Amino acid sequence: MKVLVRFFARLREEFGTGEKVLKLRDGATLAELLDLVLKDRRPKDLIIAVNNELIGDRPVEDLRLEDGDTVDIMPPASGG
Amino acid sequence: MRAELVNRVSGLDRVVEELKKASENVGAICIFLGVVRGISEGKRVLRLEYEAHEKLAPKILLRLLKETKAKYGILDGVIEHKVGSAEVGEPVMCVAVASEHRLEGLRALMELVDRIKQEAPIWKKEVTEEGGRWVEEGRPEGPLIKLKGVLEAEVNVDTCARELIVKLGLPPEEVLVMKEGRVLEGHEEIRRGELVKIVPVGLLLTGGGL
Numbered sequence: 441m442k443v444l445v446r447f448f449a450r451l452r453e454e455f456g457t458g459e460k461v462l463k464l465r466d467g468a469t470l471a472e473l474l475d476l477v478l479k480d481r482r483p484k485d486l487i488i489a490v491n492n493e494l495i496g497d498r499p500v501e502d503l504r505l506e507d508g509d510t511v512d513i514m515p516p517a518s519g520g
Numbered sequence: 521m522r523a524e525l526v527n528r529v530s531g532l533d534r535v536v537e538e539l540k541k542a543s544e545n546v547g548a549i550c551i552f553l554g555v556v557r558g559i560s561e562g563k564r565v566l567r568l569e570y571e572a573h574e575k576l577a578p579k580i581l582l583r584l585l586k587e588t589k590a591k592y593g594i595l596d597g598v599i600e601h602k603v604g605s606a607e608v609g610e611p612v613m614c615v616a617v618a619s620e621h622r623l624e625g626l627r628a629l630m631e632l633v634d635r636i637k638q639e640a641p642i643w644k645k646e647v648t649e650e651g652g653r654w655v656e657e658g659r660p661e662g663p664l665i666k667l668k669g670v671l672e673a674e675v676n677v678d679t680c681a682r683e684l685i686v687k688l689g690l691p692p693e694e695v696l697v698m699k700e701g702r703v704l705e706g707h708e709e710i711r712r713g714e715l716v717k718i719v720p721v722g723l724l725l726t727g728g729g730l
Contacts, residue, residue, distance in 0.1 A: 450656065457645070492575045496594055513639050515654070517641060519572070519636060519637055520601075520612075520633065520642075
């Protein structure tokens with residue numbers, strides 16, 4: 441299946457792109473995607489949304505992705 | 521009730537007029553207006569560049585406003601947050617709440633501004649003469665102290681239980697404030713000169729030291 445991953449602000453600059461499409465096994469979890477994208481630099485305070493909904497405190501290991509999903513990976517808020 | 525991303529923050533007159541219409545009971549309008557600071561850590565700031573998650577940010581701002589309304593009983597509120605490039609001195613965030621009285625309005629405003637800065641998916645890049653950097657204050661690593669027993673104290677300001685805990689740098693989910701033998705809700709008032717006990721939640725459950 442294919443999932444669109446989008447990066448924001450600092451992360452967009454670090455990854456050198458605003459978005460990329462990843463091919464994952466069917467039924468892959470959000471945890472697998474994050475491991476693939478962020479590898480060992482996964483700070484716990486990133487903001488993550490799936491299809492424009494924050495995942496909040498839901499464990500990423502339990503969150504199964506579907507073909508066509510959009511995952512947003514965002515740095516900690518710094519507005520104001 | 522309005523929360524949105526804007527290219528330019530509205531004039532305060534417009535915001536005040538909007539909030540005055542909320543109810544005949546409006547007796548206070550409290551406003552926070554954030555503006556771009558000219559000097560940051562000794563460096564001259566050229567501009568700030570704001571970026572937001574265009575779909576999520578307005579939804580989260582509105583949720584924060586609704587939660588604040590429910591918690592403090594304010595009558596109405598407005599949040600405008602700028603996106604794009606902002607010059608020094610330019611208003612970039614306007615948070616305004618209308619309430620019957622000043623106390624709940626000021627407290628609501630204080631909490632709302634803090635939560636926007638911590639929770640809304642909005643980011644700023646500070647551009648100085650030395651270049652640009654994304655500002656990420658991040659959440660504190662942890663409180664300066666871990667409370668191991670009951671702290672008895674005389675309070676030196678008019679405040680509320682939650683504000684007192686936050687100002688002391690303690691995690692709100694781990695401690696409670698007691699006054700006259702009763703646990704206070706977060707919004708309950710504490711007057712200057714009153715005696716309180718600040719109690720670790722675990723200790724309250726076991727009854728130790730109380």
